[in-house]
Each structure stands twice: as C-alpha cells, then as structure tokens.
Amino acid sequence: MNEPLGNEMYTLHINGQDRPVRDAWVGESLLYVLRERLDLPGAKGACEQGECGSCTVLMDGDAVCSCLVMAATAVGSNIVTVEGLIEQNPTMAVTAQAITSQVTDVQQAFIEEGSVQCGFCTPGLIVAVHHLLDKNPDPTELEVKESISGNICRCTGYGRIFAAVEAVVQVRKANS
Amino acid sequence: MSTVKQDVRARDILGASALRPDGVAKVTGSFSFSSDMWAENMLWGATLRSPHPYARIISIDTTPALLISGVSAVLTAKDVPGKATYGLISADQPVFASEFVRYMGEPVAVVAADHPETCRRALAAIIVNYEVLTPIVDPELAMLATTEQIHPDGNLIRHQHIKHGDPHATGDITVEGNYTIGMQDQAFLGLEAAMAFPDSGGNGVELHIATQWLHEDRGQIAACLALPEDNVRLVLGGVGGAFGAREDISLQVHCCLLALRTGKPIKMQYSREESFFGHVHRHPAKIWMKHHANKDGKIVKIESRMVFDGGAYTSTSPAVLINGITHTQGPYQCDNAVVDGYAVRTNNPPCGAMRGFGVVQACFAHESQMDLLAEACGLSAVDIRLKNAMRTGDKLVTGQIVESVAPVERCIRETDAIPMPDSMANDADVLEFPGGSGRTADRHNIVRGVGWGVSIKNLMYSEGFDDYATARCTLSNGVASLKFATSEVGQGFVTLAPQIARSVLGVDDVVLETSDTQIGSAGSTSASRQTWMSGGAVDGACRLVRERLFEHVGKQHNIDPIRLMVENTDVIDTVGTFRISVADATQGITLSETFEHHHRKTEDLDENGQGNCHVAFAFVAHRAVVDVDIELGLVKVVQIATAQDVGRVLNPLSAIGQLEGGIAQGLGLAVMEEIIMDNGKVKNPSFTDYLLPTALDAPRVVAVMIEEPEPQAPLGAKGIGEPPCISVTPAIVAAIRAATGKALLRVPVRPQDICL
Numbered sequence: 001m002n003e004p005l006g007n008e009m010y011t012l013h014i015n016g017q018d019r020p021v022r023d024a025w026v027g028e029s030l031l032y033v034l035r036e037r038l039d040l041p042g043a044k045g046a047c048e049q050g051e052c053g054s055c056t057v058l059m060d061g062d063a064v065c066s067c068l069v070m071a072a073t074a075v076g077s078n079i080v081t082v083e084g085l086i087e088q089n090p091t092m093a094v095t096a097q098a099i100t101s102q103v104t105d106v107q108q109a110f111i112e113e114g115s116v117q118c119g120f121c122t123p124g125l126i127v128a129v130h131h132l133l134d135k136n137p138d139p140t141e142l143e144v145k146e147s148i149s150g151n152i153c154r155c156t157g158y159g160r161i162f163a164a165v166e167a168v169v170q171v172r173k174a175n176s
Numbered sequence: 177m178s179t180v181k182q183d184v185r186a187r188d189i190l191g192a193s194a195l196r197p198d199g200v201a202k203v204t205g206s207f208s209f210s211s212d213m214w215a216e217n218m219l220w221g222a223t224l225r226s227p228h229p230y231a232r233i234i235s236i237d238t239t240p241a242l243l244i245s246g247v248s249a250v251l252t253a254k255d256v257p258g259k260a261t262y263g264l265i266s267a268d269q270p271v272f273a274s275e276f277v278r279y280m281g282e283p284v285a286v287v288a289a290d291h292p293e294t295c296r297r298a299l300a301a302i303i304v305n306y307e308v309l310t311p312i313v314d315p316e317l318a319m320l321a322t323t324e325q326i327h328p329d330g331n332l333i334r335h336q337h338i339k340h341g342d343p344h345a346t347g348d349i350t351v352e353g354n355y356t357i358g359m360q361d362q363a364f365l366g367l368e369a370a371m372a373f374p375d376s377g378g379n380g381v382e383l384h385i386a387t388q389w390l391h392e393d394r395g396q397i398a399a400c401l402a403l404p405e406d407n408v409r410l411v412l413g414g415v416g417g418a419f420g421a422r423e424d425i426s427l428q429v430h431c432c433l434l435a436l437r438t439g440k441p442i443k444m445q446y447s448r449e450e451s452f453f454g455h456v457h458r459h460p461a462k463i464w465m466k467h468h469a470n471k472d473g474k475i476v477k478i479e480s481r482m483v484f485d486g487g488a489y490t491s492t493s494p495a496v497l498i499n500g501i502t503h504t505q506g507p508y509q510c511d512n513a514v515v516d517g518y519a520v521r522t523n524n525p526p527c528g529a530m531r532g533f534g535v536v537q538a539c540f541a542h543e544s545q546m547d548l549l550a551e552a553c554g555l556s557a558v559d560i561r562l563k564n565a566m567r568t569g570d571k572l573v574t575g576q577i578v579e580s581v582a583p584v585e586r587c588i589r590e591t592d593a594i595p596m597p598d599s600m601a602n603d604a605d606v607l608e609f610p611g612g613s614g615r616t617a618d619r620h621n622i623v624r625g626v627g628w629g630v631s632i633k634n635l636m637y638s639e640g641f642d643d644y645a646t647a648r649c650t651l652s653n654g655v656a657s658l659k660f661a662t663s664e665v666g667q668g669f670v671t672l673a674p675q676i677a678r679s680v681l682g683v684d685d686v687v688l689e690t691s692d693t694q695i696g697s698a699g700s701t702s703a704s705r706q707t708w709m710s711g712g713a714v715d716g717a718c719r720l721v722r723e724r725l726f727e728h729v730g731k732q733h734n735i736d737p738i739r740l741m742v743e744n745t746d747v748i749d750t751v752g753t754f755r756i757s758v759a760d761a762t763q764g765i766t767l768s769e770t771f772e773h774h775h776r777k778t779e780d781l782d783e784n785g786q787g788n789c790h791v792a793f794a795f796v797a798h799r800a801v802v803d804v805d806i807e808l809g810l811v812k813v814v815q816i817a818t819a820q821d822v823g824r825v826l827n828p829l830s831a832i833g834q835l836e837g838g839i840a841q842g843l844g845l846a847v848m849e850e851i852i853m854d855n856g857k858v859k860n861p862s863f864t865d866y867l868l869p870t871a872l873d874a875p876r877v878v879a880v881m882i883e884e885p886e887p888q889a890p891l892g893a894k895g896i897g898e899p900p901c902i903s904v905t906p907a908i909v910a911a912i913r914a915a916t917g918k919a920l921l922r923v924p925v926r927p928q929d930i931c932l
C-alpha cells in the first residue's frame with residue numbers, strides 16, 4: 001500500500017492551449033483534473049453522476065458532463081470550459097453593464113435578466129446555452145426547456161433563465 | 177409578471193432592479209465557492225459514516241488506515257478536545273459517534289490524506305465493529321414512555337399543547353383528515369465544502385465555510401475544539417444555495433480538528449450522496465386536523481394533532497414544531513382551537529430547517545381542510561377562503577394579535593384575477609404532456625384541474641429569541657464600505673445592501689467587505705429575516721453615518737445640520753440654496769458607525785400555547801393549474817398564479833427570482849421530491865433517484881406583488897423567501913384532486929396515488 005496513487009502524464013487541449021497533466025491518478029475525472037490540477041474551477045460538481053449539468057463543458061463541440069469523462073481519455077479532444085468561452089467566441093464579447101469585464105452575450109443576459117442567484121448552476125448553464133444557440137439560433141420555448149433540462153437549478157425555478165435565453169435570441173436576431 | 181425590470185435604472189437605489197455585484201464572477205466561473213478553494217500543501221479530509229441506523233459501536237481500529245501512504249491523520253471521538261457534542265438548540269449530537277450510532281450516515285471517524293482517492297482507501301481500511309440494533313423509526317412508537325429511549329435526553333424532543341377560546345365549541349359541520357408530509361431535501365447545488373487553516377502555533381484556526389450563520393457556527397466549533405471563540409475565525413466561503421440545510425454544523429468541526437492535528441490546510445467537500453446524510457432535512461409529519469364550522473362556512477373551531485419526526489438529534493425540531501402548530505389555522509380567523517404537537521426522536525436522519533420551517537407541513541393540512549369545508553358548505557375554493565380571511569387585528573390560536581399588514585383577501589382576489597392559461601393546444605407537443613420527456617402520456621387521458629392554497633408565514637425567530645443583526649458603514653471620499661457577517665447564499669443581500677447605502681447616503685460607489693466573524697453577528701440567513709434584520713442594520717448604520725455627515729457639513733458651512741438632507745447624490749439645505757455633492761463633502765474624512773438592529777421582543781408560549789411568540793407575518797395566495805394523465809398518474813403543472821404580500825418591493829428582479837424559485841421547490845414537494853426511508857435506511861441518496869424539478873417541469877408563473885408597506889419593518893419590506901414555497905404545494909395537490917377525484921392525503925403525490 002505504499003505505492004503513490006498514480007504517475008500518469010498526458011496533455012489536454014483546453015481553451016485553445018495545451019495543458020500538461022503530471023503525476024495524475026488514472027481514475028480522475030475530467031472535472032477533477034480541470035478543477036484541482038489545471039486551476040479551472042469554473043465547471044462545478046454537484047452530483048458527479050451526470051444528473052445536474054453543473055460540470056458541463058464542450059468536448060469537440062458537444063456539451064458533455066465532465067464528471068462522466070475520464071480525463072485521460074480526453075487527450076486529443078478540443079475542450080472548452082466556461083473560462084474559455086470568451087476567447088472562443090470573440091464576436092460575442094460585450095462589456096457587462098456598469099462593470100468593465102468582458103463577457104459573452106449569454107453571460108451578459110444571465111446577469112441582466114436575474115438568472116443568477118447562488119450561481120452554482122450558472123457556469124454549466126452558460127455552456128449549455130451557448131451550445132444550444134450555436135446549433136439552433138432560434139429555438140422554440142420547448143426546445144430551450146428540453147435542451148437545458150439536464151441542468152438543475154435549485155434557486156431560480158428557471159423563469160429568469162428562460163428570460164435570458166430569449167433575450168440573447170432577440171439580440172442576436174436584431175444584429176444579424 | 178409582465179415586466180420585472182425597470183426600463184431606466186438611473187441609480188441603483190431601493191426599488192430599482194440593481195444587478196448582482198457578484199454577477200460577472202458567477203457567469204464567468206471565477207466566483208470562488210467554498211468548494212473552489214485550494215491551498216499549497218493542503219490535505220483532503222473525508223468522513224467515515226455509519227451504514228446502520230442504530231447500532232452499538234464495539235470497537236474502532238484505525239491503524240490499517242494510518243499505514244496507508246499519504247494518510248496524515250485519522251480522528252475519532254477520543255480526539256475531540258472539547259465538548260463532545262453540538263447542536264443549535266440542544267447540544268445532543270456527537271461530533272463523532274462513540275458508543276452508539278443513531279442514524280444511517282452518522283460520522284464515526286475522519287481522515288486527512290493527500291488525495292481524495294487516498295481518503296477513500298483510508299476510510300475503507302478503518303475497521304468498526306458494530307452490534308446492530310433494531311432501529312426505532314415510527315415516531316408514534318418512539319414517543320411512548322414504554323419504548324426504549326435511544327438517547328440519554330429521551331425520545332420526546334418537545335410536546336406543546338394549545339388551548340384557545342372554548343375547547344367545547346361546535347359548529348353545524350365538521351370535516352377532518354389525516355395528512356402525511358414526506359421528507360424533503362433542500363438539495364442546494366453547491367455541496368458542503370470548507371477549508372480550514374491552522375494558526376502556526378496550533379492555538380487557533382481559520383475556517384472558510386459555506387454556512388447560513390457564521391457566529392452560531394463559531395460558538396459551536398470553539399466549544400468542541402476547546403478554544404476561545406476569538407481563536408476561531410470564520411470567513412464566509414462562496415455559498416451555493418442553502419434553504420435551511422446549512423444552519424446546522426456538518427463538516428465544520430471535523431475540518432478544524434484535522435487542520436489542528438495535521439498543521440496543514442484541510443479541504444473537505446461532500447459528494448452528493450454524502451450530502452444527503454450530511455445535513456438535516458425537512459421534517460416528515462403526520463397531521464390530524466378537524467374543522468368545525470357553521471353552515472355558511474365560517475370556521476368555529478380547529479382541532480389538530482401534529483407529529484413531526486425529528487430523527488436522531490434535536491437540531492431545530494422544537495422551533496419547527498412550534499411554527500407548525502402555531503400556524504394551524506392558516507391565514508383564517510379562528511376563535512377556538514385545541515392543538516397538540518409532538519417532535520419526536522427516532523433513528524431516522526435528523527431533521528431541521530428547510531424553507532418554510534414547519535409551516536409547510538401545517539399548510540398542507542389546513543388547505544386540504546379548507547377544500548373539504550368548501551365542499552361541505554357548497555362554496556367555491558375562493559369563497560370559503562374569502563369568508564374566513566384573516567385581517568390585521570385578528571387573533572392567532574396562540575392569542576397573539578396579528579399586527580402585521582394582513583392583505584389576505586387582496587392576495588386571494590388578485591390571484592383570482594390572473595387569467596387562466598389556455599387549454600392544451602390540439603397540436604401540443606408531447607413534451608408538454610404530463611410525464612414530459614418520458615413521452616408516455618396519452619392525450620385522451622389528460623384531465624385538467626385547478627386548485628388553491630393560501631398561507632401565513634411568521635418572519636424572523638420566535639419564542640423570545642433576540643436574533644439581532646449587526647452592520648458597519650464607513651463613508652470616505654464618496655465611497656461607502658459596508659461590513660456585516662450576513663451570509664449571502666444566493667438570495668441577493670449583496671445586491672440589496674448597496675442599494676440601501678445608495679438610498680440613504682447619496683453615494684453610488686459601495687464596497688462590500690468580507691463577511692466574517694470580525695464584526696458582530698448578523699444572525700442566520702433563514703426565516704425570511706435578512707432583508708428585515710441585516711437590511712435594518714445596514715440602514716441603521718448608514719443613517720448614523722448620514723447624521724455625522726450632516727454635522728460635518730453643517731459645521732463646515734455654518735448650517736444647522738437639522739436643515740440638511742440627501743437629495744440624489746448631494747447634501748442640500750432644505751431651506752436655503754446650499755448644495756454639495758456627497759463625494760465632495762467626504763473628501764479626506766472618514767465617518768464610520770456600527771448599528772445593531774433588534775426586532776421587537778417576543779415571548780415563550782405558556783402551557784396552553786398562549787403568548788406573543790412571533791414577530792411578524794407575511795401572506796400569499798397560490799392558484800395551480802395542472803394537467804394529469806389519470807391512467808399513468810403523471811402530472812404537469814401548467815401555471816401557478818400568485819399574489820404575495822411583500823410589504824414593499826426593494827428589487828423587482830430579485831423579488832421575482834425568489835417567488836419563482838420558491839414555487840419550484842413547493843412543486844417539488846407536491847409531486848416529486850421525497851427521501852424514501854426503509855426501516856431507517858435512506859433508499860435514494862442521489863440525484864438519479866431523488867427527483868428535482870427541471871426546466872421542463874417549471875410551470876409558467878404569473879405573479880403579483882402586493883405592496884402595502886409594513887410599519888414594523890425597517891425598510892417597509894417583508895421577507896419574501898419562504899412564502900412562495902408554502903401554499904403552492906397544497907394548491908397543486910388540490911388541482912390534482914380536482915382532476916382525479918382522489919383524496920390525496922399525502923405529499924409528494926406519487927403516480928400510484930393517482931392511478932391505482
């Protein structure tokens with residue numbers, strides 16, 4: 001029992017950068033490696049079972065639960081986390097009202113429409129909504145609900161989240 | 177709610193939809209929740225829990241765990257230097273079980289190691305010998321004197337009797353029912369997490385913790401650590417929701433003990449499964465209730481017996497019980513009552529605070545009763561409620577006069593005026609059917625129902641408890657800084673506090689200092705109390721600073737300070753033309769004041785349950801429209817109409833968020849959420865098996881806020897957090913009854929309750 005836990009070495013491609021991982025245990029999830037080894041705590045863990053969506057990241061363009069992906073199997077994939085959305089979507093950058101930070105249009109709408117309370121579900125939802133609107137720029141109400149039904153929010157009852165998605169759709173329509 | 181935002185936010189003062197100051201951090205992922213903390217050299221902590229609901233501990237052997245490489249410490253009951261137990265009302269819960277384990281999941285040991293996986297291996301290596309005992313899980317059995325007492329303090333946690341008016345009064349009609357409320361979980365998203373840093377000398381510790389009440393935690397932790405309170409510093413870690421589940425100690429003492437033992441920072445965080453065992457739940461309850469009424473529907477007397485299952489330890493059970501029984505009548509007039517309430521210890525998981533705090537249980541019973549009464553008198557659900565609606569000046573069954581603004585009738589009428597939703601479209605998507613993405617419902621079996629629920633909720637703590645709040649305001653160079661220990665758990669106090677400062681002081685820049693124990697207590701973020709209590713403290717501190725500002729300006733410019741006032745961002749002379757901006761007036765000076773806000777005193781109940789035990793009350797009405805597949809027992813909540821007595825809306829965007837969020841939780845209790853117990857064992861401790869409302873379950877909420885400022889409240893605003901989740905549950909169940917004709921005496925309503 002005196003062996004070190006692990007000495008895996010691999011490199012992940014995250015938010016446009018190669019991120020080497022050293023001395024890792026092979027059983028670590030992508031969520032763990034992002035949060036604990038790569039200083040990317042934006043993805044959250046709230047169930048580690050694929051049920052809540054807090055850990056949502058994009059992997060080769062798909063929205064996945066990073067808690068269900070073994071980090072060592074994500075080598076070679078293009079991973080985007082909530083921290084990388086702004087660089088990945090420079091055209092969506094806006095300056096949040098009364099604050100000088102750059103955020104995406106979806107992030108902006110979440111702030112302005114009151115979609116954030118405790119905010120624990122928020123990063124996962126932001127990724128999920130970007131993913132939805134990339135694939136389907138003009139979703140019906142039902143399509144919105146279905147596409148985020150894997151993201152649990154315990155605080156808001158979802159009403160303000162729907163409002164944020166609607167706001168982004170309208171702004172994007174007006175701008176296109 | 178057609179529009180929740182004001183179009184123009186000229187200044188983010190009270191009444192404006194000011195945006196969250198932590199919004200950018202939360203949407204970009206940079207906000208630091210307590211689970212996001214990391215420190216050089218830190219170790220992970222983890223907890224060994226009992227697999228049995230009731231057992232005697234014969235022996236614990238920790239040596240095999242200590243031999244594992246990477247393990248730094250293994251602690252059990254004998255390693256607790258101070259008080260062996262803790263608790264909010266009664267310190268009856270062990271830091272670690274030593275002789276007995278009394279519920280499944282009770283902590284037995286903790287480990288510290290270099291990696292979460294090492295922790296798991298270490299926990300698996302600890303050998304605990306148990307003599308498994310037969311758990312006592314039925315509160316009715318547990319409360320009998322002849323039953324084995326499972327704790328030295330006995331099995332009956334509290335009994336309270338209420339006798340009000342004439343106990344022998346009768347009416348023309350009686351209706352009665354036996355109601356059951358299941359065990360609900362708060363299911364906050366951000367799991368329990370903390371990080372403890374030991375002081376270099378080992379004589380103190382700093383704990384960063386997601387909690388509802390820093391000072392209460394500190395007192396309990398310090399006692400267990402045998403350290404002076406000053407040597408235990410708590411800092412609020414980012415909190416991912418609370419809803420009552422963070423009012424009790426969970427990993428606080430364990431984390432500090434490990435830090436002090438190892439001399440290293442310790443990070444602890446629960447998994448979702450562990451979280452189901454790691455915090456208290458909503459009390460399951462059984463309530464018998466009987467209404468006596470006149471033929472015209474006027475309530476004459478209510479009799480009730482309420483039994484709350486407190487689980488293995490006290491937590492807040494005595495207070496939850498009192499809330500339940502003192503709200504027996506609901507928001508209705510009632511001159512005569514006989515009520516008995518029991519909070520009982522069993523080998524089920526400990527139960528304590530959850531949004532609604534005892535009133536949720538009582539409300540399900542009294543609202544079900546109101547519908548029975550309506551039927552017996554031939555009145556509509558609306559008319560029976562209007563007929564009995566409580567008004568300011570009416571008496572509760574405790575004899576307390578309701579001095580609060582009490583717009584019950586208005587809540588009902590305004591809810592009733594909200595248009596009904598359209599009937600289901602012919603081409604409706606199957607996703608809109610009951611059962612949603614299960615895609616199993618058959619359109620021909622879908623029946624629509626409408627139901628009502630109205631409630632009263634006490635605000636703040638009761639029974640003589642002085643739950644004051646403290647805040648400090650410092651004004652300098654046109655910037656106000658605010659310091660308080662108030663827990664921001666998502667509700668938006670960090671948005672509100674600057675709004676107050678802007679309104680009072682005429683500044684725009686407001687800085688929030690860290691919430692920690694370096695200032696007096698703010699009390700708990702619970703009981704719908706922080707807007708009133710911490711809001712009152714911030715308002716009070718800002719007003720004191722404003723007086724100092726007027727004195728300063730008056731002296732500088734030779735004006736009697738009494739003539740000065742703040743207008744927008746200026747100090748002006750009300751009888752002259754003098755005007756100076758607050759920014760200019762405070763250049764180079766610092767004005768700082770601290771204020772404690774206390775609400776009015778309350779009293780204990782006497783042996784007949786009489787006494788002014790509550791501070792104030794808020795009211796709300798809900799109307800639910802549901803579609804039910806009567807063959808499969810599936811329910812879709814289509815619309816919730818609501819009118820809530822809020823006193824005054826301080827931030828429309830935050831307010832609607834509280835209403836919608838509370839409604840979703842009440843919907844959860846109505847049709848999906850329940851911790852399922854089997855002889856003391858939790859059967860569904862995961863998000864796979866404990867179902868929570870998703871975006872597809874969210875009903876359309878149409879809300880009206882009734883603004884009649886509350887004279888007692890410092891800002892005129894009542895707490896709005898709890899009422900939304902209380903009467904929505906019975907409203908939904910009533911709607912299902914209307915659709916199905918079933919009696920439905922328990923929540924959550926399960927498919928088999930409808931279709932079998």
Ligand code: FES
Pocket residue numbers: 044045046047048049050051052053054055056065066067068
């Ligand atoms: S943590 Fe991955 S889905 Fe919940």
Ligand code: FES
Pocket residue numbers: 115116117118119120121122152153154155156365416417666
């Ligand atoms: S904002 Fe708290 S879980 Fe969504």
